[in-house]
Amino acid sequence: MLRKRMTGAFALLVMSCLMLAACAGQAKEETTKKTHAVTHEAGTTNVPDHPKRIVALEFSFVDALDELGIEPVGIAQENKDDVSGLLDKKISFTEVGTRQQPNLEVISSLKPDLIIGDFNRHKGIYKQLQQIEPTIILKSRNATYQENLASFKSIAEAVGQTDQMEQRLKLHDKRLAVAKQKVDPDDQRKIMVGVFRSDSLTAHGETSFDGELLEKLGIDNAITKTVEPTVTITLEQIVKWDPDVIFMAEADPKLLNEWKKNPLWNQITAVKKGEVYEVNRDLWTRYRGLDAAEQIVDEAIQLLYPKKS
């Protein structure tokens, strides 16, 4: 009796497995219709033409897709409101873990036809992602402004929206040109973008996303010749390189308050002249898209030239 029932259950199981496999096979066939090759940071991948179900593992990729009129089906984020803050609107998507630790099972369950990963964070899991579905790896985190622009272009090529990309880039250049007119070319002030953490200060140097962007507008960075786009620096180094303006992208009080008690803090030109500003942390350190770039520029110019804008 029991055995019979077991056999029945087993047969059912086998059948459902077969059916599932058949369905999966069908899904595969559909996506493998037409592809084009996209060269990226980790190799070359055949991406289906006009992919519809895209998983984006960095915010700037989400922004890029949004600019091209595509809503990703899966996004990695840390906080519930990260994506709505980034895009300034609510979209529906599935969370696929954090950017640092994306959940491969969830990604796989979404049956995406394209996964976009970040060179800095995801090059280590490129092979695993590639096994799920076509994956391209592009630069975003700890990458320069130009590298982020290049990533935008690659995404547009991958999804076959190059016309829209070119239009958007033209608009971007126009907006930056307008912003540049507000910058006084004789202004000698050097800025520092600092992320004041509880135990250390990370500065975004002249090759960082925001650093390079502002340099492009003629706003000089005090942190030059860095090995990496962002570097950890000490109070001694700030005093030595003496920025005229400090943008605080994060201002954790722990280390900062200790520094403020040091007489050296008041020797920094930015502090002396009262040009220390807190700026939007997400915007300056996490988003890194075209839209973020334009907003950073606006925020910087408003703070640097309060009368003109």
Place this chain on the structure above:
Amino acid sequence: MIRKTRLIRLLVLLIVLIGLSSYLSLFLGVTTIRPLEAIREWSSGDLSKETLVLTTLRLPRLVLGLILGANLAVAGALMQAVTRNPLASPQVFGVNAGASLFVILALLLFPALGTANLVYFAFFGAMIGGLLVFSFASVRGMTSLKLALVGMAIHLLLTSLTKGLILFNDRITNVLYWLSGSISDSGWLEVRLIVPWSIIGLILAFSLAKSLAIFQLGQDVAVGLGQNITRIRMLAAVAVVLLAGVTVAVAGAIGFIGLMVPHIVRRLVGEDYRYVLPVSALCGGLLLTSADVLARFIAYPYESPVGIVTALLGAPFFLYLAKRQTKGVA
């Protein structure tokens, strides 16, 4: 037994080296400081930027390096003496990892907590880490191999917990720099914080020095001679927790000093812990200070965490030690 003249010669050499490395630590870095000018300004009371860098940043950094280096080396020497195991050190014993884990936990649960209170969490974590390793490794007699294996396992377990906490809390990814061990952002505040605990720990350690000799004879002999083994062990453990805990609380997990220094020192002065402990303290301070100077120049003008430098120096030494050990056994 080391002869007196040799000991004196060694001490003089160490003091000269410490003087030299202190000089470099004070005057080398992104800011160029001229010693004579600094002294003149200091006596006149009109301080320039350079002199302020010297008095408010370089000097506390030097003091911190000397004391924390001493702490780690003495903690390592104590552990090696009590366990009679050449591989014992705050790192191998899970003490550093335990302290790090609890400091991170504290940061997560009570974000407003100041460094002064973090010390207690570090002490507690150091104790937990050490106890875990000790209790597992001493089941049916402790051997070097068992200690190394259990120690590594617990170290990795605690470290993975720490990493897990960091991964799932975007807010505390903040502490990664501290975790790899650094004294570059320290000022007088940290010095004031560590001095009392370090002094208590070091005095306790030195007061045990004579009794530690007895462990070299083996536990049975020690008991036979009427030594209260458990009491000495407990006191040594308290000293280790104080010394390693306070170090982790302000500078993160700086590895390898506790492991390396006692070995070098025993080579130099023999097995008598009345000499081993103080000389270890001097060598530890010297090593950490020198590593801190090096850390400023690896990626000049940017600084690297000093923990990376000590690991760079320490890892080959550890391998050498392991090789020598296996030879001895075979």
